[in-house]
Amino acid sequence: xxxxxxxxxxxxxxxxxxxxxxxxxxxxxxxxxxxxxxxxxxxxxxxxxxxxxxxxxxxxxxxxxxxxxxxxxxxxxxxxxxxxxxxxxxxxxxxxxxxxxxxxxxxxxxxxxxxxxxxxxxxxxxxxxxxxxxxxxxxxxxxxxxxxxxxxxxxxxxxxxxxxxxxxxxxxxxxxxxxxxxxxxxxxxxxxxxxxxxxxxxxxxxxxxxxxxxxxxxxxxxxxxxxxxxxxxxxxxxxxxxxxxxxxxxxxxxxxxxxxxxxxxxxxxxxxxxxxxxxxxxxxxxxxxxxxxxxxxxxxxxxxxxxxxxxxxxxxxxxxxxxxxxxxxxxxxxxxxxxxxxxxxxxxxxxxxxxxxxxxxxxxxxxxxxxxxxxxxxxxxxxxxxxxxxxxxxxxxxxxxxxxxxxxxxxxxxxxxxxxxxxxxxxxxxxxxxxxxxxxxxxxxxxxxxxxxxxxxxxxxxxxxxxxxxxxxxxxxxxxxxxxxx
Amino acid sequence: xxxxxxxxxxxxxxxxxxxxxxxxxxxxxxxxxxxxxxxxxxxxxxxxxxxxxxxxxxxxxxxxxxxxxxxxxxxxxxxxxxxxxxxxxxxxx
Numbered sequence: 360x361x362x363x364x365x366x367x368x369x370x371x372x373x374x375x376x377x378x379x380x381x382x383x384x385x386x387x388x389x390x391x392x393x394x395x396x397x398x399x400x401x402x403x404x405x406x407x408x409x410x411x412x413x414x415x416x417x418x419x420x421x422x423x424x425x426x427x428x429x430x431x432x433x434x435x436x437x438x439x440x441x442x443x444x445x446x447x448x449x450x451x452x453x454x455x456x457x458x459x460x461x462x463x464x465x466x467x468x469x470x471x472x473x474x475x476x477x478x479x480x481x482x483x484x485x486x487x488x489x490x491x492x493x494x495x496x497x498x499x500x501x502x503x504x505x506x507x508x509x510x511x512x513x514x515x516x517x518x519x520x521x522x523x524x525x526x527x528x529x530x531x532x533x534x535x536x537x538x539x540x541x542x543x544x545x546x547x548x549x550x551x552x553x554x555x556x557x558x559x560x561x562x563x564x565x566x567x568x569x570x571x572x573x574x575x576x577x578x579x580x581x582x583x584x585x586x587x588x589x590x591x592x593x594x595x596x597x598x599x600x601x602x603x604x605x606x607x608x609x610x611x612x613x614x615x616x617x618x619x620x621x622x623x624x625x626x627x628x629x630x631x632x633x634x635x636x637x638x639x640x641x642x643x644x645x646x647x648x649x650x651x652x653x654x655x656x657x658x659x660x661x662x663x664x665x666x667x668x669x670x671x672x673x674x675x676x677x678x679x680x681x682x683x684x685x686x687x688x689x690x691x692x693x694x695x696x697x698x699x700x701x702x703x704x705x706x707x708x709x710x711x712x713x714x715x716x717x718x719x720x721x722x723x724x725x726x727x728x729x730x731x732x733x734x735x736x737x738x739x740x741x742x743x744x745x746x747x748x749x750x751x752x753x754x755x756x757x758x759x760x761x762x763x764x765x766x767x768x769x770x771x772x773x774x775x776x777x778x779x780x781x782x783x784x785x786x787x788x789x790x791x792x793x794x795x796x797x798x799x800x801x802x803x804x805x806x807x808x809x810x811x812x813x814x815x816x817x818x819x820x821x822x823x824x825x826x827x828x829x830x831x832x833x834x835x836x837x838x839x840x841x842x843x844x845x
Numbered sequence: 846x847x848x849x850x851x852x853x854x855x856x857x858x859x860x861x862x863x864x865x866x867x868x869x870x871x872x873x874x875x876x877x878x879x880x881x882x883x884x885x886x887x888x889x890x891x892x893x894x895x896x897x898x899x900x901x902x903x904x905x906x907x908x909x910x911x912x913x914x915x916x917x918x919x920x921x922x923x924x925x926x927x928x929x930x931x932x933x934x935x936x937x938x
């Protein structure tokens with residue numbers, strides 16, 4: 360469903376990211392999921408009177424590292440504030456967050472064209488190469504997890520107080536596809552820095568969406584609607600596609616868009632009103648008197664800088680330049696650093712590095728390997744590609760070597776010997792086969808000489824059969840053509 | 846200078862407090878007086894005074910786990926519990 364030409368959507372995202380720390384944001388309780396309820400709690404994260412928070416320096420470093428990777432301005436001094444509201448999943452009745460002085464401001468997320476949905480990667484929308492501006496990145500604490508029973512709710516405080524990084528984009532996104540790519544591209548950066556596993560389906564990355572529509576050419580924004588309960592990148596895309604169409608249909612009927620929060624129901628494929636925002640929330644932010652301002656300029660920022668990884672865009676250009684892979688292959692390799700390291704090892708010594716990429720990304724990947732533990736050495740793929748490049752085996756034989764490599768891992772050279780596969784490139788031996796083919800297929804010879812060039816395939820087939828598939832097909836082609844035109 | 850007015854019923858609802866009319870009148874007067882003091886403070890010219898930068902890094906914590914409470918201890922004050930969860934009135938969104 361595409362947006363009718365008259366209208367454009369204006370989309371902004373708020374992305375919450377769980378950080379890869381050992382402990383919570385303001386206490387030493389373990390930051391780990393899936394353990395027994397209420398097993399990682401203490402007076403601080405239960406909000407008991409008299410307890411005092413102490414910031415986790417690693418969470419601050421990871422947030423600064425994210426800011427560095429996304430080109431943000433990093434604050435030399437950052438502050439924590441209290442966001443006040445009542446909810447059973449937040450024991451203190453305020454959440455420690457950042458308001459006026461977040462750790463990072465500004466920044467950009469470049470949209471990777473290959474992280475758009477597959478079916479629109481070839482469109483101008485994906486190829487536009489847009490970058491989406493960020494407003495800010497701040498650090499806060501997560502709330503507890505709630506379970507809803509028939510007449511009560513149950514709270515597990517293990518998640519309460521774990522570090523949560525919030526990344527807020529400007530309202531720069533225009534399509535559901537861009538929002539999809541934004542989340543994928545952002546995730547690649549977070550993975551590169553080992554900041555988070557950032558898996559939306561596991562709740563490690565959560566996303567709220569603000570969306571409005573306006574007639575193309577209009578500067579003012581329309582009334583924005585907030586969407587919640589988005590649990591996957593494709594869910595974000597589907598919800599936006601639905602919601603934009605809903606708003607356009609309403610506007611074209613002359614109805615006003617209500618300023619409200621709507622819940623995405625993935626099963627129903629529709630959004631439903633959760634609450635109407637009659638008045639803005641009044642969170643009464645104020646500086647947390649329990650926490651002094653944090654000086655990032657005294658070691659924290661330097662520590663973050665030493666961890667700067669090779670960014671996805673930089674890695675992709677290097678792969679294209681150094682290994683001759685396609686932009687698409689560079690994106691696939693860049694998305695999996697373990698696979699990428701495997702490929703780089705495989706291609707390092709190989710003559711045709713692009714062929715190595717084809718083997719690994721097409722054939723090897725389809726066997727769903729774990730590149731970290733596979734017994735198949737990366738060097739084997741370099742060797743396999745070289746065997747084809749130097750004419751030892753042809754591509755049909757290479758497929759057999761690959762199958763054997765998966766079944767009984769060994770050096771491809773060994774396998775070629777073991778299976779007796781070496782290609783026949785000896786000109787006189789091939790010439791004999793070709794003579795036999797010509798003698799045995801007078802009809803095809805006649806056809807070929809009469810101009811039906813396809814007739815040569817029958818002769819080639821004869822040679823391949825006679826040689827048990829070992830003849831070098833390129834040489835056979837040359838020899839046959841020479842003999843037939845003689 | 847007149848004391849600023851405060852919408853006491855709004856503040857009370859944010860704090861989940863139910864006030865009687867008498868209390869509303871009493872607290873309105875008291876809070877307006879407090880805000881009046883703030884007005885006085887804000888008349889002091891501070892534009893030329895540089896903001897105080899914290900002189901040193903406050904105490905931060907290394908990312909090393911420390912022992913948590915036992916589940917029993919953590920739940921000991923909960924008014925209601927089941928399956929090691931703290932039970933609360935059903936949350937409705």
